[in-house]
Amino acid sequence: MSEGTLYDTVWDRHKVADLPNGQDQLFIGLHLIHEVTSPQPFSELRERGIEVPYPERNVATVDHIVPTRPEGRERPLADESAEGMLTALERNTGESGIQFYGLDSEKQGITHVVAPELGLTQPGMTVVCGDSHTATHGAFGAIAFGIGTSQVRDVLASQCVAADKADVRRVEVDGRLGPGVHSKDLILKIIAELGVDGGVGYVYEYGGEAIRDLSMEERLAVCNMSIEGGARAGYINPDETTYEFLRGREFAPEGEAFEERKAYWESIKSDDDAEYDDVVNLDASDLEPMVTWGTTPGQAVGVSDPVPAPADLPEGKREAARTAQDHTGVEPGEPMAGYDIDVAFLGTCTNGRVSDFREAAAVLEGREVHDDVRALAVPGSQTVKSKLEAEGVDETFREAGFDWREAGCSMCLAMNDDSLEGDERCASSSNRNYVGRQGSKDGRTVLMSPAMVAAAAVEGEVTDVRDLTEVDA
Amino acid sequence: MSDDGGDDGVGVEEMKVRRVAGTGVPVRGDDIDTDQIIPARFLKTTTWEGMDQYAFYDARRDDDGELNDHPFNEYRGANVLVVNDNFGCGSSREHAPRALARWGVEAIVGESFAEIFADNCKSLGIPAATTDPETVAELQDFIEANPEAGIELDVVGETVTYDGKTVDVDIDEAMRGALVQGIWDTVALLRSNMDAIDGTAADLPYVESR
Numbered sequence: 001m002s003e004g005t006l007y008d009t010v011w012d013r014h015k016v017a018d019l020p021n022g023q024d025q026l027f028i029g030l031h032l033i034h035e036v037t038s039p040q041p042f043s044e045l046r047e048r049g050i051e052v053p054y055p056e057r058n059v060a061t062v063d064h065i066v067p068t069r070p071e072g073r074e075r076p077l078a079d080e081s082a083e084g085m086l087t088a089l090e091r092n093t094g095e096s097g098i099q100f101y102g103l104d105s106e107k108q109g110i111t112h113v114v115a116p117e118l119g120l121t122q123p124g125m126t127v128v129c130g131d132s133h134t135a136t137h138g139a140f141g142a143i144a145f146g147i148g149t150s151q152v153r154d155v156l157a158s159q160c161v162a163a164d165k166a167d168v169r170r171v172e173v174d175g176r177l178g179p180g181v182h183s184k185d186l187i188l189k190i191i192a193e194l195g196v197d198g199g200v201g202y203v204y205e206y207g208g209e210a211i212r213d214l215s216m217e218e219r220l221a222v223c224n225m226s227i228e229g230g231a232r233a234g235y236i237n238p239d240e241t242t243y244e245f246l247r248g249r250e251f252a253p254e255g256e257a258f259e260e261r262k263a264y265w266e267s268i269k270s271d272d273d274a275e276y277d278d279v280v281n282l283d284a285s286d287l288e289p290m291v292t293w294g295t296t297p298g299q300a301v302g303v304s305d306p307v308p309a310p311a312d313l314p315e316g317k318r319e320a321a322r323t324a325q326d327h328t329g330v331e332p333g334e335p336m337a338g339y340d341i342d343v344a345f346l347g348t349c350t351n352g353r354v355s356d357f358r359e360a361a362a363v364l365e366g367r368e369v370h371d372d373v374r375a376l377a378v379p380g381s382q383t384v385k386s387k388l389e390a391e392g393v394d395e396t397f398r399e400a401g402f403d404w405r406e407a408g409c410s411m412c413l414a415m416n417d418d419s420l421e422g423d424e425r426c427a428s429s430s431n432r433n434y435v436g437r438q439g440s441k442d443g444r445t446v447l448m449s450p451a452m453v454a455a456a457a458v459e460g461e462v463t464d465v466r467d468l469t470e471v472d473a
Numbered sequence: 474m475s476d477d478g479g480d481d482g483v484g485v486e487e488m489k490v491r492r493v494a495g496t497g498v499p500v501r502g503d504d505i506d507t508d509q510i511i512p513a514r515f516l517k518t519t520t521w522e523g524m525d526q527y528a529f530y531d532a533r534r535d536d537d538g539e540l541n542d543h544p545f546n547e548y549r550g551a552n553v554l555v556v557n558d559n560f561g562c563g564s565s566r567e568h569a570p571r572a573l574a575r576w577g578v579e580a581i582v583g584e585s586f587a588e589i590f591a592d593n594c595k596s597l598g599i600p601a602a603t604t605d606p607e608t609v610a611e612l613q614d615f616i617e618a619n620p621e622a623g624i625e626l627d628v629v630g631e632t633v634t635y636d637g638k639t640v641d642v643d644i645d646e647a648m649r650g651a652l653v654q655g656i657w658d659t660v661a662l663l664r665s666n667m668d669a670i671d672g673t674a675a676d677l678p679y680v681e682s683r
Contacts, residue, residue, distance in 0.1 A: 016673045017666045021650035025663055027673045029680065037567070039519035048660070053667070057680070065517060081517035088519045122679060132565040132589055146589050149567035150596030150659075158663035160670060164647055196504055197559035200588060230562065232588045264678045296504050316558075316606075320503050413513040413564070434508045434563060441512075441531040 002168035004274035006124075006237055007203055010143045013268075014126045016160055023162040029125035029142075031155045032111040033060035033098065035085040036415070037130025041153035042092035054159040055097040059120060062086055062102055063110040064415045068378050068405035072417070073103050082416070096156075109381020109407040112136040112349035116220060117383050119249025123238035123265040128155060133349045133431065135226040138235030139219035140242055141268065143203070145233040166232065167277035169202040173210040175285030180466035182359065183218035184351060184429070184449035186210065188290035188300045190222075191229040193282065196298040199231025202278065205270065206236050210284035216245040217355040224350045225431050228297040237269045289465055291336045292433045292447040294324030299433075300447070303464045304335050327435055328444045329423075336446065336462045342424040344375040344457035345438075346402075346450055348412040351429035352380025356450040357388050361396040363454035363469055369401035370460030376418060377402045378410040402457070414439025427456035488655035490598050493580035494625040495552035497616035497635070498544050500529070505556065506563035507590065511572045513564075524568060525575035545576060548616075553624045555612050556583035561590025570594050580626045582633060582642060584609050595648045598657050600628050602642040612640075628652050 002008055016025040038060070045052070052058065065082040067073055077083040086103070093100035101107040107114060112133050115121045121137040127144035128134060130152040137144035151161050171190060177183075191198075204226050206219075214222065219236050226234030236242075243262060246252040253261045288302030299321065301307060309332035310321040325332065330339060346352070346360055357377065369375045377397045379385035385407055388394050394404050411418040412430040419439030420426055426438055426445050433445035446462060455465040515527040533543040540546045554573065560583045561569060570593045573581075581594065581601045594601045615622070615636055624635045628649060632639045644652075651657040663670075674680045 013677065014673065016669045019659075019662060021647050021654065021656055023647045023651075025666060025670075027670060027677070029677065036516050037565070040521060043519070050660070050664070053670075054674070064513075079517070084519055085517060125679060130565060130567075132563065134565075146565040148565055148570075148589060148593035148596055151592065154659050154663055157660045158667070158670060159674070160663045160666075162647075162659045162663065164645075196562060197585060197587070200559070200585060227563075227589075230559065230587065261678060296506075316503070323502075413508070415513050415517060432506075432508070432563060434506045436512050436531050437508050439514070 002275055002277050004271035005168050005205060005276065006141055006235060006268055006270045007143060007168050007205065009268045010124055010126065011165055019162055021162070023164055025160050026126060026163045028128050028155050028159055028161060029057060030115065030120060030127045031058045032115055032127065032129035032134065033058055033093070034064060034111050034131065035062050035089045036064045037149045037152050038092065039085060039088045040149055041156055042088070044153050045156055050157045052096040052098065052156050057159055058098045058156070059115065060089060060093045060098055060100040061108055061111055061114050062089060064409045064413065066103060066408040067416050068408045068410050068418055070406055073406060106382045106386065109383065110349045110352060110409055112224065113352055113380030113384060116140070117249070117381060119246055119252035122246065122252065123242060124268040128161060132227040133224050135233050136220050136224040136349060138223040138226065138233055139216060141235055141238035141265065143233060143235065146227060166203045167201055168205055169199070169278040169280065170205045170207060170276040172279060172281045173206065173208040173284050174281065175210055175283045176213060177210060177284050177287060180451065180469060181287050181289055182449040182451060183214050183221045185287055185290040186284055187222045187225045188292070188297065188447065189287055190282065191225065191298045192300040194229055194280065196228060196296045197230040199226065199229040202231050204229070204231045204234035205276070206234060211236055212239070215355060216241055217353045220353065221350050225297065228431055238265050289449060289452050291452065291462055293328060293330050293336055294321060295327055295433055295435050296324070297431065297433060297447060299324055301336065303337050303462065306335055307332050309333060337464055339462045340425060341373055341427045341456045341461055343420060343426040344369070344373055344453050345411045345426055345428045345430065346376065346453050347378030347380060347410055348430040349380060350431045351450045352378065352384065354384050354387050356429065357393055360450040360454035361393045363451050363465060364396050364400040364458065367400055367458045369457045372460050373457050375402040375457045376405060376411060378405045379407050381407045411438050413437060427453045427462065429453050488598060488658060490600060490652040491629050492625065492627055493553060493600065494623065495579065496550065496621060497553045497555050497612070497624045498548035498551035499555045499613035499616045500544050501557060501613060503558040504562055505560050507561055507566050507569040508563055510561065510569040511566065516566060516568050521571050521575070524572040528572040528576040548620060550577065552577050552579040553626060554578045554581045555609060555616060556581060557609060558584040560586050562587040565589045567593045567596070570597055570599060574599060582609065582612065582626065591645065591648065595651055595657055598652060600626060600644055600648065600652055602626060602631070602633070602644045604640065604642040608640055
């Protein structure tokens with residue numbers, strides 16, 4: 001078992017008790033709530049007569065079902081089911097004394113975008129949410145993982161979960177990312193290398209030069225997709241980048257209190273001689289922009305690399321590759337560059353942050369979205385949106401021909417009106433290319449970085465963004 | 474039925490899951506994600522009503538919306554689901570095992586499960602047992618050739634019995650303990666430590682004293 005890692009230290013500090021089934025009872029420092037996985041737990045608590053003991057350690061927003069057209073957000077929502085979920089969340093948080101950022105709040109947005117930008121997520125915390133992308137918050141050096149609805153109920157009822165301690169795998173990434181290559185490319189590469197189930201039973205500790213160099217927003221994108229690699233959680237040890245990001249945020253400590261808290265943050269970092277259950281080494285120096293060719297995030301290649309032939313893959317992966325290529329309609333041996341794109345989608349908890357839109361805008365500047373492409377820009381939160389609008393970035397998107405929307409999960413999983421139609425192929429900054437994920441069972445998703453989505457939108461086909469941009473070497 | 478362990482049939486006793494016996498339903502394929510088990514559009518609800526209709530909804534229908542030969546159409550009444558590798562990956566949605574359970578699934582045997590999915594199964598009292606790919610393939614072949622044949626998962630002894638033979642399977646120790654002891658509904662368990670919870674919280678620098 002691991003020893004001396006951040007994971008060990010934070011786990012120990014949050015462990016309440018040994019449970020009779022052999023699991024640990026873990027105190028949860030921050031529970032994020034949204035409308036999809038919380039109605040049933042609140043109903044059950046009501047039936048059992050249980051009050052939420054730590055309402056101040058719970059924060060809610062609405063993200064999955066919200067319409068992203070400005071004119072679609074009036075109440076009641078046109079979609080009765082969506083309205084019912086929103087109403088339930090309003091009532092449940094109101095009755096429990098839980099902070100709720102609703103559609104009328106300028107802070108509303110995707111949970112995993114909102115909590116970091118408000119300074120709610122901090123190093124050395126335990127963070128859970130009824131959403132698998134809770135892994136995002138590990139970017140701060142928190143232990144953050146997704147839970148099911150029954151566990152949401154457990155947290156509301158006790159501020160704890162029953163949990164098994166995982167093994168810790170250090171993912172050491174050396175080298176520096178080249179121009180036009182982003183953290184999304186890095187995490188797609190890690191998943192392609194280690195497999196979509198490679199992380200089952202592990203949490204990933206990301207480290208090394210390439211990780212250290214990343215900004216907080218880029219780190220959030222890496223940790224976000226830990227779950228696509230099968231790891232329930234991933235984290236990065238906190239450092240000055242983390243602390244500088246937190247300074248001045250609404251829920252971060254101020255002044256002297258900040259410096260005091262920093263001592264705790266420093267104390268939970270992995271020791272230099274920490275022991276890991278596994279270590280893997282990667283080098284990011286020659287990494288290309290990555291794109292997926294199949295129907296899992298692990299089926300990814302460099303944009304100019306040939307799509308693998310199923311026969312060339314290990315035996316256990318051939319059948320899945322054949323089925324996937326049948327669905328996506330790509331030919332082995334050819335690169336993904338050149339395949340037509342019908343839809344371009346920017347946003348989500350993976351890549352819906354300010355820096356993601358800036359990266360894309362740099363590509364869009366002075367260019368237009370291809371005639372055959374419908375392009376959607378959906379900021380991850382209202383805060384992201386207003387920041388971009390203050391900078392004039394929204395104008396770049398509008399002038400290029402993007403639809404500029406309100407904050408929500410949108411076409412990542414199509415629980416609102418934003419959805420693929422038929423067998424449309426979508427260049428997407430989201431995290432999952434599963435069959436049917438974007439709302440059409442025949443729809444085809446090509447995962448890529450925001451800059452690559454912008455390039456695909458302009459060219460109307462999968463394109464190496466480095467061919468479009470004059471990159472700073 | 475999934476319960477043969479109750480002494481008096483009331484209280485926590487009725488939550489013990491020691492044995493699941495019935496017939497099997499094979500669903501083949503690696504990395505079957507929760508979006509396939511239940512598409513996101515069916516999550517727009519505040520209850521668990523009707524989830525059974527949505528299990529594998531898109532895979533169970535042809536282009537005209539007619540039911541096809543998907544196992545969930547063909548093996549009605551089965552309760553032991555047999556799957557392959559990394560089943561239930563992707564979204565944390567508990568709606569996925571809920572949909573399977575409401576359709577009739579009481580136990581799952583597979584090569585491996587995504588962690589959140591397995592946790593969700595435990596929360597619902599559904600044992601998720603793992604075994605090697607060859608054993609899974611044999612079991613799937615057997616069920617397809619003998620859809621009416623009995624299959625039994627012994628949660629206590631970690632075995633599956635079918636076709637007159639018994640094979641070993643693994644059930645995660647915490648899951649097995651929770652099911653066998655009937656403590657998979659963890660609310661009361663966690664709340665029984667309220668003082669210790671407050672103690673742990675009070676020692677955390679980021680939790681304000683109360």
